[in-house]
Amino acid sequence: MRARARSLALLPFAAAALACAGPRPAWEKPPPPIAVGPVVPAERVHRTKLDNGLEVFVLEDHSLPSLEVGLAVPRGAGIESTEEAGIASLVVEVMKRGAGDRDALALARAVDELGATLSVSAGWDSASVSLRGLSEDRGRLFGILADVVRRPRLDPREIARARAEQLAELGQQDDDPGAIVSRTLARTIYPEHRYGLPQDGVPGTVTRLGPDAVREFYGRIFRPGEAIFFAVGDVTPEEAVERARVAFGDWKGGDPVAPGPDPPVRSPPARRVVVVDRPDLGQAQIGLGHDGLSRTDPERIPASLMNTVLGGGGFLSRLLSRVRADEGLTYSVGSGFDLRREPGPFIVRTFTRVPETGRVVGMVLEEIERIRTTRPPTLDELEAAKTLSAGRFVLALETPASIAGALVDLDIYGLPPDSLDTYRERIRAVSLADVARSAQQDLHPDRMAIVVVGPASDLVPLLEPFGRVEVVTLGGRPRPR
């Protein structure tokens, strides 16, 4: 039996709605009001702290005989200097290549023998290692996790291999026009800040990363004081805590983590239009953006609802309705705030056939200007954005692993642990004035970075109405006009 997240079930509503489903079609009835209340199954969540400061978090769920164990730290690429860009990605990859008594191949074999999956990741604000397998193998799952987190070999030969792969992957990204837009947009929005370079770095920085840098950065971010251990699945809290104590109880920490670079300044200060020349493409990949909000910004909920109306709400949003549904100019267009510890970017992404690029960029800028000035969100739009957000939220917490991931994320940003339980109330409380204010404060069409990848000779005349066009090569170097 799959027993999980019972408190999420909206069974009373289901029964009521079914009873009145008659000849009158259900779409004529308005959506039910947003349900509020706790979503975290408190009776199955267990939290404690070890003496060395390690948070231990267990979400018990016996519906399937499987178990995920992992450890996350609240630091990632965001604390790198621009000179060492890409080191966090390299460090977690090398951790996967040999730990404890096992070299790279022996570790891979130990994981594969269990049918398990060992995942490592480094984001802007966190790094994590996790291992998913069957609960009957939990002793070995805990053992491998502890080795990878505490005793990675960081073997110089493996560092050289992993670095060469990271460089090759950066090269491969040149074949993906969407990836070129993302990295060029970041560089245009944040020319001085770490956020201006991709998480995985650039060839110029990655080439310089060696064994000393890897060891130093590993020691800088993997320490018990700020880390959180998590176990989700078929295990009792008593056993999980006991095993965590055995695996991590004597793990010693170092000094507190140095804060990252200063927050980015407001940028770009004025509009910039950049074309990355790829003469062979028939489709223009388009990105627009500027600096945005941080993960802990009190304005993030109004901003998220405003963005749902603008471009984050699928066919309910103005951008997809106009550019795709009405005009057939694209397959996809969307906008969003990338919330990081420091203000991450607000970005609009789309694509169209090359000759229509000017029209599409013009429409996007026009919709952004309208939502700030002549057409602020209407009450109907706001209500739809709220029911959409509250509904998506419930769907996104369907599995124990997704609930655990959301709770660990709160911990990483130091947000209140009851944030999930209060989320729908906070959504409900947002007013029309709040979203109108967000549109005015958080959107800046006058100082947007506009980046297009495609054939420059066709694109430049189409984009000149929006500002002076800079043409660059794939590597970002200016190309003479």
Add this chain to the structure above:
Amino acid sequence: MPESAARSACAVALLLLLLRGVGASAAGLDDPADRMRVTELPNGLTVLTLVDPSTPVVSLQMWVKVGSKDEAYYTGLAHLFEHMMFRGTERLPPESHERLIEARGGQVNAFTSRDVTVFFADVAADALPLVIDLEAERLAHLRIEEETLASEREVVLEERRLRMEDQPDGRAFEALMALAFTAHPYRVPVIGWRSDVESVTVDVCRSFFRHYYAPNNLVIAVVGPFDEEATLAHIRLALGPLEPSEVIPRNPTKEPPQDGERRQVILFDLRSPILTAAWHAPPTGHPDAEALDVASLILSGGRSSRLYRRLVYEEQQALSAQGAYWELQEAGVFYALAAVRPDGDIERVANSLFGEIARLRDEPVTGEELAKAKRQIEVNLISGMDTSHDLAARIAQDYVSFGRVRPIEERLAAYRAVTAEDVQRVARTYLRDDDRSVVRVVRPPESAAGAR
């Protein structure tokens, strides 16, 4: 003394926990699909219901038994038509379907494959009646008009540029299938050839709708927390009046045997060349399917697998390498795919990859490799039961392919029975050099990418 006492108490506690906790295991697994109920309506509609009160999410999926393999004259029609299903009805303007469900926070989407077209909505339980009414509305009263077709055609052509024309992976795969299949409609890309998508007319769409979107060509699966009787009553009321189709045309073409290796080179301005290959393999449900799955995991399941170890780790020529068995209804394919490093040599990658395929034919796999692959399959099968969406997809897919749902235990037993001899036998039967089609995507000699 206190310290050592604490430590031994701790050890005893752990031992007790160990002894107590060993019960839960994959054996004797509770398969939720056992509780599935099948209802046939008089008009031929099949409804699969599976009540699961433990989740907040209901997934309703409508599987239409039509894919690109069923197209005549206009390739890409099945996929373009999938798009048209969202372009309004007699009572609802275009995109209402998505908007109404998204306004409840639901996820709504669709996909088309070579065999089927699938529409799904994942919603909170209280939105299930809405989803049923919306499906009934578009099946009974879809509007197919010149204006919406014209704009949707442009949307699909942008999707084509995105996925196929400007993406080396997409180009490679499109070419591979067209090379491996010379006659069977699996040779055609699901999104269609550009000139066909540009030419589809309203009349062609209407006739396609009449033939294939009839209740006797549909399977609807509903999984999650809902009242089964009330939902079935609602479905009978809403979808019962639909008229069945008398003719459901199918392509009779079978693929003739291949009589030697086929090769194609595509020139594309890229940095990371692509090597991909395909062999003909049996269709879904064939007794050799499990051995082919095991072979694919031995080739590329995890970092101790053969292709990762050799091509990525030891020789450092590829960024990724995989081999996989792809089951389709009328004919299967075993394919291999390697992304060559920008500094790598595609011919060296080809030699190593085909060398590993030859090794599967020439010598039995080891006991350790076999056990590892079976364990990986077991974990995958078990973790695939996590969401209403995945469960609905599993029961609908099985029902469409086999007219029943294969229990997890039955599938596990079939995988457990695979021997090293079986793997070698299927490798010799299917992965033959003279049945191979190979596509290379490489830089043109005067490449801008080379200078980037």
